[in-house]
Amino acid sequence: MTRGESRALEPLLDPPPFLDEPVRPVAGSSASIEVERLTKKFGETTADDAISFAVRSGETYGILGPNGAGKTTLIRMLTTLLPPTAGTARIRGRDIVAERPAVRALIGTVSQAVTTDENLTVEENLSVQGKMYGLAGRGLKRMIDRRLSQVGLSDRRRQIARELSGGMRRRLEIARGVLHSPHVLFLDEPTSGLDPQSRRSIWEMLGELKADDPELSVILTTHSMDEADFLCDRVAILDQGRILCEDSPAALKHSLETGERTVIETDRVIGPVDRETLRSLGGSNWRASAPAVVEFQSRPGEGLGRLVAQRLEENGFRVLQLTIAPVTLEDVFFSYTGRGLRTE
Amino acid sequence: MKRPDRVPRPARGAALAVLGIAAICQRAYLTLWRQPVLIISTMLFPLVYLLVLGNSLNRQLRHIPVAVVDEAGNAYASAARRGVMALETGRQLVDAVFLADREEAVRLLHRGVYRGVWILPFRLSPKGPGPAFIGDNTDRFSFDALDQAFRQIWDEIARGSQGKDVADSARLEAYPYLDYLTYLGPAVVCLSIFMGSMVSGGLQVLEDRMYGYHEGYLVTPISTGTLVTGNVLAGTVVASLAGMLVLGAILLLTPVTVAGGAAVAAGAATVFLTSLAISAIWFLLFARARSASVLRGMFGIINALLFFPSGALYPVESYPPWLQAISRVDPLTYGLNALRDLLLRGSPPAAAYPEWVFLLTFALVCGVLTRVLFRREV
Numbered sequence: 179m180t181r182g183e184s185r186a187l188e189p190l191l192d193p194p195p196f197l198d199e200p201v202r203p204v205a206g207s208s209a210s211i212e213v214e215r216l217t218k219k220f221g222e223t224t225a226d227d228a229i230s231f232a233v234r235s236g237e238t239y240g241i242l243g244p245n246g247a248g249k250t251t252l253i254r255m256l257t258t259l260l261p262p263t264a265g266t267a268r269i270r271g272r273d274i275v276a277e278r279p280a281v282r283a284l285i286g287t288v289s290q291a292v293t294t295d296e297n298l299t300v301e302e303n304l305s306v307q308g309k310m311y312g313l314a315g316r317g318l319k320r321m322i323d324r325r326l327s328q329v330g331l332s333d334r335r336r337q338i339a340r341e342l343s344g345g346m347r348r349r350l351e352i353a354r355g356v357l358h359s360p361h362v363l364f365l366d367e368p369t370s371g372l373d374p375q376s377r378r379s380i381w382e383m384l385g386e387l388k389a390d391d392p393e394l395s396v397i398l399t400t401h402s403m404d405e406a407d408f409l410c411d412r413v414a415i416l417d418q419g420r421i422l423c424e425d426s427p428a429a430l431k432h433s434l435e436t437g438e439r440t441v442i443e444t445d446r447v448i449g450p451v452d453r454e455t456l457r458s459l460g461g462s463n464w465r466a467s468a469p470a471v472v473e474f475q476s477r478p479g480e481g482l483g484r485l486v487a488q489r490l491e492e493n494g495f496r497v498l499q500l501t502i503a504p505v506t507l508e509d510v511f512f513s514y515t516g517r518g519l520r521t522e
Numbered sequence: 523m524k525r526p527d528r529v530p531r532p533a534r535g536a537a538l539a540v541l542g543i544a545a546i547c548q549r550a551y552l553t554l555w556r557q558p559v560l561i562i563s564t565m566l567f568p569l570v571y572l573l574v575l576g577n578s579l580n581r582q583l584r585h586i587p588v589a590v591v592d593e594a595g596n597a598y599a600s601a602a603r604r605g606v607m608a609l610e611t612g613r614q615l616v617d618a619v620f621l622a623d624r625e626e627a628v629r630l631l632h633r634g635v636y637r638g639v640w641i642l643p644f645r646l647s648p649k650g651p652g653p654a655f656i657g658d659n660t661d662r663f664s665f666d667a668l669d670q671a672f673r674q675i676w677d678e679i680a681r682g683s684q685g686k687d688v689a690d691s692a693r694l695e696a697y698p699y700l701d702y703l704t705y706l707g708p709a710v711v712c713l714s715i716f717m718g719s720m721v722s723g724g725l726q727v728l729e730d731r732m733y734g735y736h737e738g739y740l741v742t743p744i745s746t747g748t749l750v751t752g753n754v755l756a757g758t759v760v761a762s763l764a765g766m767l768v769l770g771a772i773l774l775l776t777p778v779t780v781a782g783g784a785a786v787a788a789g790a791a792t793v794f795l796t797s798l799a800i801s802a803i804w805f806l807l808f809a810r811a812r813s814a815s816v817l818r819g820m821f822g823i824i825n826a827l828l829f830f831p832s833g834a835l836y837p838v839e840s841y842p843p844w845l846q847a848i849s850r851v852d853p854l855t856y857g858l859n860a861l862r863d864l865l866l867r868g869s870p871p872a873a874a875y876p877e878w879v880f881l882l883t884f885a886l887v888c889g890v891l892t893r894v895l896f897r898r899e900v
Contacts, residue, residue: 257741259900283532283743291734295549297556302548309545310742312538317530338556354738359529 210235210362210395211256216265218251225251227419228265233362233412238388238396240410240427242403242511248419249399250290253366256397257287269362283311286360288351290367296340300331300350303339304357311358325353328390329383345376349383356387356394363387365398369405381408403507413507415514422514430510436462436475437505440483444470444495452493456486478504534743539751542744546752547759550722554760560721564764568714569771575706575835583667588616588638589627594646598679602642602653605675615671631658638668648680707772708861709834711765711793712854716829718764719800720821722757728808728817740898750805750893754885757801758794765793772865779868788871789864795881796857800828802888803853809895828854856880 211233218226226248233239243249254260256267258278266273272280294303301322308318326332329349334342339350348368355363368384369377388394400406406413407427414424423430431437440461447469448456457464461476472490476482483502490497511517533541554560590606592599606618619636621627627639638657645651655672657665730736739749769789772778780786807820831838831845832854838846849855860874867873 293738312532
């Protein structure tokens with residue numbers, strides 16, 4: 179669906195009121211990452227447009243957006259791989275441009291690209307990486323053992339990386355990202371291209387890594403709503419280089435006028451007059467997906483679904499099926515952008 | 523800031539640089555080891571090159587088809603015919619056919635049946651008319667060999683008839699006898715260095731960029747200088763390994779003259795320094811490159827620009843000035859000179875010192891330029 183087709187949502191497309199407020203770390207907790215009006219332009223194209231946010235120590239912050247939203251560019255700027263066109267960002271107080279070596283020592287990254295060498299064994303990959311972070315000898319060996327056990331690859335340490343499954347290869351990437359115990363971990367789409375089982379096990383593994391180091395801040399980009407929902411303390415929705423909203427997944431979902439979706443199937447055709455009467459009860463996005471079905475969205479907890487079903491029964495319809503579902507982050511995304519998340 | 527207490531304290535500064543270089547070299551070495559095809563091509567290609575090129579260029583010419591047209595029928599002509607028959611049975615240079623018709627012989631020459639026609643004209647005599655040689659000059663090697671051989675036969679006949687003693691010019695070989703195969707030895711060491719440097723170092727960086735591996739190490743705290751040094755040294759280690767194996771093979775298999783163990787060590791040092799210079803130039807060329815097409819485009823040109831002007835196959839002195847200019851800045855020229863001094867001329871290690879200075883300077887200049895050109899951003 180394109181932006182033009184989402185007329186019903188137009189009232190919701192106004193930017194949320196907090197968007198232009200300055201970002202402040204939550205009181206009593208040190209800010210791990212502070213990003214202020216960070217901008218990246220490639221020629222005429224603006225990939226990231228004055229992005230500001232802050233991440234607390236120990237927090238998992240999700241950046242949710244479709245392909246091309248500017249997620250990877252943002253991560254590359256924060257991980258010193260791309261110089262910003264304007265704006266600043268600090269990792270634990272270190273500037274990502276002026277203090278690049280210090281920033282590099284503080285962060286760990288798991289990029290979308292496969293960065294482990296397929297010709298090396300699991301252990302050799304970690305050994306090479308560890309040295310580049312200044313680890314050596316017994317200290318390095320201890321960290322390799324610890325990370326391999328955390329990602330569940332201890333019994334694969336002598337296996338050539340090429341022979342690992344996609345999920346295991348991703349685990350190795352993550353072990354590599356956290357090998358040197360970074361303060362901030364950047365995960366750029368950590369489960370893209372994996373089967374549901376591997377994704378789930380990587381989510382659980384990330385949870386364990388966080389439990390092991392409660393001060394570890396994680397910045398995660400994804401275009402998977404359930405991933406953001408499962409892993410993130412807070413989520414920012416990024417679209418066309420701008421952050422549209424930012425909050426915990428639950429708050430984002432609850433904030434929607436359309437936070438609950440109801441589908442009611444009846445025993446016969448619902449005529450235009452009946453539909454109009456029902457519509458006057460409230461809700462939005464009313465649809466007639468089939469002649470005997472009404473479908474609409476409403477604010478969570480309002481009870482409009484049951485009210486409509488009740489009204490239908492009063493009017494002589496028999497309700498065959500009543501489905502009331504909470505919205506997903508996908509709906510949140512849709513309400514802010516007018517587009518589905520997977521729309522390129 | 524509280525961190526889990528089991529985390530070891532990481533090295534910084536010079537210690538980090540050393541660890542970074544070690545890590546890059548470790549990876550290059552392991553990558554090479556895990557890809558036998560690379561080892562085989564790196565080590566075997568130059569040896570095959572040596573055997574094929576050495577044997578094909580080193581062979582004496584044989585069985586060149588020629589026609590001899592005897593129009594004279596006198597004693598001189600008979601002597602000339604005997605000379606040709608001697609050439610046929612002795613050196614086997616020619617397969618000779620004796621024809622009576624000059625026009626027929628020339629016609630067959632033009633059809634490619636004969637490479638040369640030797641005409642012994644009517645009233646052949648040392649005072650004139652002398653024999654005439656018509657040769658197929660599309661094949662310069664055969665043409666020159668036949669011309670020289672026929673000239674020699676006639677000179678001897680003429681000299682014999684006049685009863686004069688013509689003194690041979692003196693010829694003295696300064697070094698023990700060398701066949702072309704042995705002469706090629708140092709060139710093959712240089713070729714193996716060139717091949718070895720290709721599969722590692724700068725090209726590794728290019729390959730990493732193509733596959734995205736580079737993001738993994740660009741975000742680490744090692745400095746850009748360490749990255750450049752590490753990759754140049756990684757290339758050097760792999761190229762040296764290839765060069766030294768071939769050097770060893772040459773020392774064992776060909777009759778080279780080496781002035782003792784010190785000269786062998788100097789040969790190894792030359793291999794290392796040449797590898798360093800060649801790895802540095804590869805990395806410089808790929809400091810900004812991002813796609814494999816650059817590599818494909820460059821390889822042939824670089825091969826031609828480094829290998830042939832070095833004098834590997836033919837003496838530099840005979841090159842035109844522009845090619846000599848390339849040769850003067852080509853590190854392979856210096857590596858080759860040093861190796862020829864040490865292996866063919868039996869020179870002491872000191873003979874290679876000026877070449878070492880050039881190779882080291884060349885590598886340093888390339889390294890500094892690479893550091894300036896190298897972009898850490900993706």
